[in-house]
Amino acid sequence: METLSQLANGFAIALTPAHLLWCLVGTTLGTAIGVLPGLGPALTIALLLPITFKVEPTAAFILFAGIYYGAMYGGSTTSILLNTPGESATIVTALEGNRMARSGRAGAALATSAIGSFVAGTIGTIGITFLAPVVVSFALKFGPAEYFSLMVMAFATVSAVLGSSAVRGLTSLFFGFYLGMIGVDLQTGQARFTLGIPELLDGVNVIVVAVGLFAVGETLYVAARRHAGKDEIVPLRGSLYMTREEWSRSWKPWLRGAALGFPIGALPAGGAEIPTFLSYWIEKRLSKKPEEFGTVGAIEGVAGPEAANNASAAGVLVPMLTLGLPTSATAAIMLSAFQSYGINPGPLLLQNQPALVWGLIASLYIANIMLLVLNLPMVGIWVRVLKIPAPLLYAGILVFATIGTYGISNSPVDLILLYLLGAVGFLMRRFDFPTAPVIIGMILGPLAEQNFRQAMTISDGDWTVFFRQPLSATLLALAVVGLVGPRLYALYAARRLRDAAQPGEA
Amino acid sequence: MRGRERAPALPETAIGLGALAFAGLVLWQAWEIPVSPLYAKIGPSVFPYATAGGLAVLALLLVAQAARGGWQAAEEREVALDRRALAFVVAGLLANVALIGWLGFTAASTVMFVLVARGFGSRTPLRDGAIGSAVALVAYFGFAKALGVNIGAGLVERLLGG
Amino acid sequence: MLTKRDLLKASVALGGLSLLLGRPERAAAQMVDQLQIFVPAAPGGGWDQTARTMEQVLKAEKLIGSAQITNVPGAGGAVGLPQFINQWRGRPNALMVGGLVMVGALIANKSPVKITQTVPIARLTGEFEVLVVPADSPLKTAKDFAAALKTDPKKVSVAGGSAGGTDHILLGMIGKALGVAPRDLTYVAYAGGGPALAAILGGHVTAGISGFGEFGEQIKAGKLRALAISAGERQPDIDVPTLKEEGIDVELFNWRGVFAPPGISAAQRESLIALIEKMANSNAWKEELRKRDWTPILLTGDAYAKFIENENERVTSVLKDLGLAS
Numbered sequence: 001m002e003t004l005s006q007l008a009n010g011f012a013i014a015l016t017p018a019h020l021l022w023c024l025v026g027t028t029l030g031t032a033i034g035v036l037p038g039l040g041p042a043l044t045i046a047l048l049l050p051i052t053f054k055v056e057p058t059a060a061f062i063l064f065a066g067i068y069y070g071a072m073y074g075g076s077t078t079s080i081l082l083n084t085p086g087e088s089a090t091i092v093t094a095l096e097g098n099r100m101a102r103s104g105r106a107g108a109a110l111a112t113s114a115i116g117s118f119v120a121g122t123i124g125t126i127g128i129t130f131l132a133p134v135v136v137s138f139a140l141k142f143g144p145a146e147y148f149s150l151m152v153m154a155f156a157t158v159s160a161v162l163g164s165s166a167v168r169g170l171t172s173l174f175f176g177f178y179l180g181m182i183g184v185d186l187q188t189g190q191a192r193f194t195l196g197i198p199e200l201l202d203g204v205n206v207i208v209v210a211v212g213l214f215a216v217g218e219t220l221y222v223a224a225r226r227h228a229g230k231d232e233i234v235p236l237r238g239s240l241y242m243t244r245e246e247w248s249r250s251w252k253p254w255l256r257g258a259a260l261g262f263p264i265g266a267l268p269a270g271g272a273e274i275p276t277f278l279s280y281w282i283e284k285r286l287s288k289k290p291e292e293f294g295t296v297g298a299i300e301g302v303a304g305p306e307a308a309n310n311a312s313a314a315g316v317l318v319p320m321l322t323l324g325l326p327t328s329a330t331a332a333i334m335l336s337a338f339q340s341y342g343i344n345p346g347p348l349l350l351q352n353q354p355a356l357v358w359g360l361i362a363s364l365y366i367a368n369i370m371l372l373v374l375n376l377p378m379v380g381i382w383v384r385v386l387k388i389p390a391p392l393l394y395a396g397i398l399v400f401a402t403i404g405t406y407g408i409s410n411s412p413v414d415l416i417l418l419y420l421l422g423a424v425g426f427l428m429r430r431f432d433f434p435t436a437p438v439i440i441g442m443i444l445g446p447l448a449e450q451n452f453r454q455a456m457t458i459s460d461g462d463w464t465v466f467f468r469q470p471l472s473a474t475l476l477a478l479a480v481v482g483l484v485g486p487r488l489y490a491l492y493a494a495r496r497l498r499d500a501a502q503p504g505e506a
Numbered sequence: 507m508r509g510r511e512r513a514p515a516l517p518e519t520a521i522g523l524g525a526l527a528f529a530g531l532v533l534w535q536a537w538e539i540p541v542s543p544l545y546a547k548i549g550p551s552v553f554p555y556a557t558a559g560g561l562a563v564l565a566l567l568l569v570a571q572a573a574r575g576g577w578q579a580a581e582e583r584e585v586a587l588d589r590r591a592l593a594f595v596v597a598g599l600l601a602n603v604a605l606i607g608w609l610g611f612t613a614a615s616t617v618m619f620v621l622v623a624r625g626f627g628s629r630t631p632l633r634d635g636a637i638g639s640a641v642a643l644v645a646y647f648g649f650a651k652a653l654g655v656n657i658g659a660g661l662v663e664r665l666l667g668g
Numbered sequence: 669m670l671t672k673r674d675l676l677k678a679s680v681a682l683g684g685l686s687l688l689l690g691r692p693e694r695a696a697a698q699m700v701d702q703l704q705i706f707v708p709a710a711p712g713g714g715w716d717q718t719a720r721t722m723e724q725v726l727k728a729e730k731l732i733g734s735a736q737i738t739n740v741p742g743a744g745g746a747v748g749l750p751q752f753i754n755q756w757r758g759r760p761n762a763l764m765v766g767g768l769v770m771v772g773a774l775i776a777n778k779s780p781v782k783i784t785q786t787v788p789i790a791r792l793t794g795e796f797e798v799l800v801v802p803a804d805s806p807l808k809t810a811k812d813f814a815a816a817l818k819t820d821p822k823k824v825s826v827a828g829g830s831a832g833g834t835d836h837i838l839l840g841m842i843g844k845a846l847g848v849a850p851r852d853l854t855y856v857a858y859a860g861g862g863p864a865l866a867a868i869l870g871g872h873v874t875a876g877i878s879g880f881g882e883f884g885e886q887i888k889a890g891k892l893r894a895l896a897i898s899a900g901e902r903q904p905d906i907d908v909p910t911l912k913e914e915g916i917d918v919e920l921f922n923w924r925g926v927f928a929p930p931g932i933s934a935a936q937r938e939s940l941i942a943l944i945e946k947m948a949n950s951n952a953w954k955e956e957l958r959k960r961d962w963t964p965i966l967l968t969g970d971a972y973a974k975f976i977e978n979e980n981e982r983v984t985s986v987l988k989d990l991g992l993a994s
Contacts, residue, residue: 139866140866140869140870141870142866142870143867143870143872144856144867144872165577167564167567167568167571168568168577170560170564171525171561171564171565171568174557174560174561174564175561177553177557177560178532178557178561181553181554181557184743184777184830185539185550185831186830186831186857186858186859187550187831187857188549188550188831188992189776189830189831189832189992190539190540190550191539191540191777192535192536192539192550192551192554193532193535193536193554195535198742198743198746198747198750198777199742199747201742201743201746201747201777202741202742202743202747216599219595219622220592220595220596222626223588223591223592223594223595223622223625223626224587224588224589224591224592225585225588226588226591226626226627227585227586227587227588324863342862343862344860344862344863344865344866346863346866347866347869347870348865348866348869352885389628390626390627391622391623391624391625391626391627391628391634392623392628392634392637394595394622394623394626395598395618395619395620395622395623395626395634395638396619396641398598398599398602398618398619398622399615399618399619399638399641399642399645400645402602402606402611402614402615402618403611403645403646406606406611409710409739409740409741409742410738410739410740411740412603412606412607415602415603415606416603419599419600419603422599427521430578430582431517431518431521431577431578432577432578432579432582445553445557449553450857450858452548452553453548454856454857454858454867456548457548457825457854457855457856458825458854458856458872458873460822460823460854461548
């Protein structure tokens with residue numbers, strides 16, 4: 001009951017004309033950014049961080065949340081029409097969505113993805129509404145030992161699901177650890193990795209890293225690939241309405257996708273990739289028309305992953321708001337926005353800033369409605385955004401990258417760092433290293449380190465502190481399960497497969 | 507295994523070795539961290555050493571993967587680098603660093619804009635220059651100025667009363 | 669294009685301007701056309717707010733025409749100060765905002781420049797620190813805390829801001845006053861008072877230290893118990909004893925002040941002091957301080973310079989005891 005009245009207060013804040021306008025700007029900008037291949041919400045929010053100097057926090061976060069949700073919607077449009085995922089989380093959507101578009105069903109694909117995003121996004125937002133206060137109620141029990149164990153669990157799950165690219169993913173993560181440790185050590189005041197450059201004593205700004213990897217790296221990558229053929233935009237044909245059959249094939253995948261996406265997104269380091277792939281796999285198994293998968297495109301393969309994607313985007317906000325733990329690159333950037341206001345996300349946020357948090361949550365409901373309108377009837381506009389000439393687009397991106405970084409510090413050191421990171425980002429893109437783990441490692445790595453050392457200082461050097469406290473011990477046990485579980489299951493599945501195959505061969 | 511039959515991949519080997527060299531650099535830098543008498547329990551260099559160690563192990567795994575044929579997607583391998591385009595973009599970035607200090611944001615950005623657009627195949631430098639300076643001015647006045655971000659005013663900005 | 673001759677002309681003109689403004693008998697009476705304020709920190713922080721509040725008040729009181737604020741963030745001022753000392757040398761209408769944090773940061777980072785190389789103009793505001801425990805803590809008073817600390821400093825963990833910062837310095841001073849070796853203290857560093865709050869409220873540490881503003885709301889709500897404040901005397905409206913009252917002879921303000929660059933004339937220094945005094949005595953300034961909960965602790969000229977030297981010595985010695993300076 002208290003939650004509902006808080007939410008009502010939140011709506012009272014979010015429905016003021018100014019906040020509605022911020023929400024509209026955010027969702028529009030987010031959709032545009034999501035549509036443009038290679039540009040994501042993390043980069044956009046990083047570039048817009050200077051608004052935190054002038055705009056009040058509630059408005060700024062409504063804007064950022066609109067961008068965050070909007071990018072998820074916009075990304076699917078590009079995946080479907082261009083086969084180039086606009087956002088890493090929409091890779092799966094491209095699999096079936098682009099095939100549907102090629103076989104003349106672009107309209108239905110866009111519709112099921114937009115409506116599915118709306119349904120799952122709303123379910124996810126309801127999830128935040130009710131889960132956040134629950135997490136907060138026991139979050140104060142989290143001391144340094146528990147935080148450290150939680151992060152060990154996060155890293156364990158990340159490495160377990162990276163699969164064949166685990167080595168590259170972990171290399172990215174460790175590179176992030178390195179970047180995060182540059183600067184003066186919090187516990188002892190000693191300079192680390194600064195190479196004697198005084199500008200590095202405060203550490204490397206996460207904005208410089210995000211803009212370097214995502215904007216500069218991406219620009220270099222696209223420039224270097226001009227010899228590669230261009231993807232054709234599939235012209236928008238067919239009606240935007242779904243037939244009765246398409247509806248009946250869509251609604252279950254939406255709900256299943258949301259059910260997968262939200263909880264996995266809310267787990268530390270859950271992210272959006274895992275639930276979208278899981279959802280795709282499940283829908284392929286459950287579909288009555290599996291022959292459409294990978295051929296003419298199956299609508300379930302768009303509906304499920306899109307829903308999972310948006311629900312997980314909502315889920316990611318739960319650990320960020322309640323524990324101060326960012327589990328995606330975008331959340332990491334939002335965390336630094338909180339910090340630039342001197343607001344600390346964590347167990348006390350809901351209590352200290354109820355207007356901000358509930359206004360933000362209410363605005364998420366509103367953003368979903370706006371995005372449904374922006375992305376269905378007005379999809380034609382976004383197709384036109386895809387046609388901005390590349391020279392102007394990328395040159396413009398670099399101009400804004402300059403503002404986003406040089407503007408904060410006025411220091412050429414940051415600009416040089418930005419371009420060095422751009423070169424690294426280029427190599428990472430070309431050699432298929434994921435870039436998001438760099439940002440996550442950069443934020444979570446030092447957090448894990450500091451919590452570990454805080455716990456050890458408090459316990460006066462007693463290592464058993466991590467196992468003695470039940471909460472911490474449970475989390476560590478879960479980490480082991482996360483690390484070993486999938487491998488055991490794979491072993492078990494392989495044996496069953498062999499057992500099943502043997503009679504036939506014998 | 508399919509991968510075993512492939513010849514070692516040179517670019518990936520270079521990446522792996524580069525990562526190994528980087529791990530060495532991290533190790534050396536971790537060694538340089540002054541040891542503080544404070545909080546001897548877990549000092550400031552424990553995690554840096556662990557990071558260096560982790561990076562070294564991962565780099566060796568990368569080299570091993572490269573020796574077994576690498577991991578780069580076939581499509582990516584076949585696309586030849588457009589060196590000319592890259593050179594123009596890099597020139598644009600360098601020009602920006604070099605000029606922003608004494609010419610100011612707008613002028614430096616315009617130069618960068620023209621060079622980068624050229625790299626992406628534009629053949630109309632004058633038009634690009636006009637668009638670039640417009641974008642930079644809008645960004646400067648509409649964004650930086652309105653938000654009170656101090657972003658290197660130069661000749662152009664002063665002329666326009668920035 | 670800019671040519672050497674243009675630059676020459678400009679510098680001659682600037683020189684003339686500074687001569688004009690520097691004339692002693694007119695300086696005090698004349699309005700400063702443009703004041704340049706150097707903030708060795710990122711926009712948004714305490715020093716930046718001080719600079720922007722100064723700009724606002726000085727303009728409203730018609731003491732200056734305009735102000736230009738330059739931010740050079742980094743390492744508690746250790747990045748900005750060398751620039752202020754070298755590149756801003758001799759500028760007549762320039763001020764840098766700084767404070768206790770900078771004194772500590774310069775020492776801890778072994779900076780090649782010293783704050784005493786600037787020309788101290790005035791100390792403006794300060795914030796005292798508060799020592800807190802969770803509401804259900806067995807420690808009822810600062811005397812209980814002192815007794816526990818003396819018995820076994822390893823068992824008394826104290827959370828606060830980064831190592832070597834104001835909170836850590838205060839704990840070091842408390843330890844010293846009680847005869848506990850500062851290196852035996854169990855200090856748990858967080859990114860600031862705010863982030864430390866959850867650990868204190870959750871009972872994961874014994875006590876916490878931070879600026880009063882960071883903990884004020886939780887103290888009012890009864891979730892934290894304030895044991896003592898670091899001010900020299902009781903503060904109106906705050907029913908918390910000082911450390912001195914509790915038998916711990918320590919006084920510490922997290923003060924902020926302004927400095928002029930080296931190389932200015934005595935007359936230029938006098939006119940800046942006069943300007944700041946006028947500002948500090950204006951109603952607009954007092955109103956702003958009240959709004960922001962900043963305590964006015966104005967101290968100017970030679971007394972301020974003396975104070976800086978004392979702080980420098982005091983902080984150096986505490987940081988040495990803590991093992992953070994050599």
